[in-house]
Amino acid sequence: MxxxxxxxxxxxxxxxxxxxxxxxxxxxxxxxxxxxxxxxxxxxxxxxxxxxxxxxxxxxxxxxxxxxxxxxxxxxxxxxxxxxxxxxxxxxxxxxxxxxxxxxxxxxxxxxxxxxxxxxxxxxxxxxxxxxxxxxxxxxxxxxxxxxxxxxxxxxxxxxxxxxxxxxxxxxxxxxxxxxxxxxxxxKTNIEVRRGNFSSWWEDKQRQDQFELAENEKLKKDIKRLDEASKRTSQWSHEVEKTKNAGKQASGLKPDKGYVGHKAAKMMKRSKVLEQRQHSAIEEKSKLLKNIESNVPIKMTPLDYYKAQLAELRGLSIYIDDRQICSDVSFTIEQGDRIAITGKNGSGKSTLLRLLCGEQFSYTGTFLLGSQLEISYVSQLTSHLSGNLKDYAREQGIDEALFKSLLRKLDFSREQFEKDISAFSGGQKKKVLIAKSICEPAHLYIWDEPLNFIDVISRMQIEELLLEYEPTIIFVEHDRMFAEKIATKMVSL
The missing domain is CATH 3.40.50.300 (P-loop containing nucleotide triphosphate hydrolases)
Structure with a gap:
């Protein structure tokens, strides 16, 4: 050791x-x-x-x-x-x-x-x-x-x-x-080490976050109370000065400016002390929330299809250059299904998704895909991404403001928006593809290993999104916990 x-x-x-x-x-x-x-x-x-x-x-x-x-x-x-x-x-x-x-x-x-x-x-x-x-x-x-x-x-x-x-x-x-x-x-601001596995660390972190949030609420109430007291004291000092001046003038005597000034100065000094207390409270608590991760809810707009069934595959076998990629695949895609495609590497999962996206392959069996389906696709690959986010949004035909808002919720800094996408980390590139897909209204979402390189908290955000909006989606994902939470059907190749 x-x-x-x-x-x-x-x-x-x-x-x-x-x-x-x-x-x-x-x-x-x-x-x-x-x-x-x-x-x-x-x-x-x-x-x-x-x-x-x-x-x-x-x-x-x-x-x-x-x-x-x-x-x-x-x-x-x-x-x-x-x-x-x-x-x-x-x-x-x-x-x-x-x-x-x-x-x-x-x-x-x-x-x-x-x-x-x-x-x-x-x-x-x-x-x-x-x-x-x-x-x-x-x-x-x-x-x-x-x-x-x-x-x-x-x-x-x-x-x-x-x-x-x-x-x-x-x-x-x-x-x-x-x-x-x-x-x-x-x-956000430090590196820490804790004993235990991920689940025990996450439970501890959530407890710490809740404590800091509660402390922050107390801080806000204290600041509000101090701010109101400061305003009252400031008003009090002005009233004292007005009263003294009015009293002297009513009696025909000159106001004792020294006395009035002294009283007003004392009131203002007390007001300043309270104001300083307010700022000290803010500074004292400024370190709170430093490590609370933003897990902001995300929205999407899945489209309803005019039929209950979007696709049907029966006894389907796919071939590339006379080589069989997968065989005897049978399932249907119904509206609202969240289908996880499972299988070993090389079993044809990505090829199947690309066929559903409209790519041409030789096949035998039955493959029926609904007409006029709006499909949104997330590829495994990110190597093709380059240029700035503004141009990418325009090229993809998506709303730039919504796109960047989604990336902010997935923990992109504003400084990141100025960089070339090719300089992003692997996880940030995947977030670009996922945010693009979320921006697209679609009948069917097809995601091929969307979570590769993506951090845990963003995975949880995406889970919550899919569970809340219940889009029709077919996906390949090797994160067992994600697949078990999201899928309503499992198809094994």
């Missing part, structure tokens, strides 16, 4: 006016299993890069352990997988690698295939196995779940549960609950 001590850490990217971290201090134990959470763009990956010594910063990070980062950069994915492993960590025994692969339910025959030919989930498991060959290292595991299907996530979570000494960045609540014993959270 050793401690990783972070003291007064301050960091900003070159050319940026805003600090990502400012005077942050905390310590963690190298034996802990840390889940790392926080809103998109708060600096989770940046912090991991700071631990690796990639950037200059002020403050100190002291540790007696070395850090290893996942995912590894792969220079030549055409090589055999075993050669990739040898390059990443030449000093291992084959039986050790075999043991790790067995725990991850990966066949050893994959080692003798080109790395590029493996699925994203298989590549992820191979790299994790290699990572854990390195003993006496503190491991920095950055969003492995983005490449894993539901079954793969379960396998990897059980694997990590047996390990220790890592920071795991993930937005999958069920995944974090399975395999971490501490939570490292980037809040």
């Amino acid at each position: 050793s401690l990783i001590q972070v003291s007064n850490l301050t960091f900003a990217y070159e050319g940026s006016y805003d600090n990502i971290f400012e005077n942050v201090s905390f310590q963690i134990d190298s034996n802990w299993k840390l889940g790392f959470t926080g809103r998109n763009g708060r600096g989770k990956t940046t912090f991991l890069q700071l631990l690796l010594g990639k950037y200059e910063y002020s403050g100190t990070i002291s540790s007696n352990v070395e850090f290893e980062y996942f995912p590894y950069p792969i220079k030549d994915a055409s090589k055999q997988t075993i050669d990739i492993v040898d390059e990443l960590f030449p000093d291992y025994e084959y039986w050790q690698l075999s043991r790790e692969l067995s725990l991850l339910q990966v066949g050893e025959e994959l080692l003798y295939r080109p790395f590029a030919s493996l699925s994203g989930g298989e590549q992820c498991k191979i790299m994790l196995a290699t990572l854990f060959l390195k003993e006496h290292q503190f491991l920095l595991i950055d969003e492995p779940t983005n490449h894993l299907d539901v079954e793969g996530r379960e396998i990897v979570s059980q694997y990590l549960k047996r390990k220790k000494g890592f920071i795991l960045v993930s937005h999958d609540r069920a995944f974090l609950d399975e395999c971490v014993d501490h939570i490292l959270s980037i809040n």
Whole structure:
């Protein structure tokens, strides 16, 4: 066991006016299993890069352990997988690698295939196995779940549960609950460490938020009371001056300006003291609400279709270049359905969604899609996004003000609106696609892995949106908790 001590850490990217971290201090134990959470763009990956010594910063990070980062950069994915492993960590025994692969339910025959030919989930498991060959290292595991299907996530979570000494960045609540014993959270103004899994951390956070909200209400009442008292005192001092002047003038005597001035000055001084108390109260409480996350409700406008049934698939098999992608798929899409498409990576989930969107594929069986359906689609891919948000909104034919309002509710800062979309984080790019879709009135929403890279709190906002407005939606999503809460039907490929 050793401690990783972070003291007064301050960091900003070159050319940026805003600090990502400012005077942050905390310590963690190298034996802990840390889940790392926080809103998109708060600096989770940046912090991991700071631990690796990639950037200059002020403050100190002291540790007696070395850090290893996942995912590894792969220079030549055409090589055999075993050669990739040898390059990443030449000093291992084959039986050790075999043991790790067995725990991850990966066949050893994959080692003798080109790395590029493996699925994203298989590549992820191979790299994790290699990572854990390195003993006496503190491991920095950055969003492995983005490449894993539901079954793969379960396998990897059980694997990590047996390990220790890592920071795991993930937005999958069920995944974090399975395999971490501490939570490292980037809040609005600080980084904090708490014992427990994600669910226990979230319960604690909600209690803290409620306490701060109650304190804020008390503050508002105090300010109102002080403000009214200050106004009364100010009025009192004016009345005293008027009364004294009026009394002297009525008796034909000159007013005692010294006396009146003295009394008025005392009243004004008392008024100022009360005013200062008011400002002191504001300053004293100004730190309240500093870490309350904005979970503002979002609105959408799903359209009613003129028929109850929007689509029907019976015995459907889809082909690409004579290769069967999926077979014997049968289900209907009724108005109000929220359908989760499940299945292993490569089972044809995305192809099925693209067929529903109107893309042309060869198929056998029955495929009936309602006429004049308005469809809103969220793609898995974000690499095509570039330019500014204003131009993007115009190109997509959506209302710019509504679009930006939705992004603000999903925790975009106003400064973010000035940046090129290509410079956004992975989660922020996905939010652009989701906000665009929410802006579009549609009969059917088709979302392909919408939550990849998206932070936990935004996931909860999207859950609440779908449960409140009950749009007809068909989606692929490997976040088990999200799928279980949202879906009214499950279709397994």
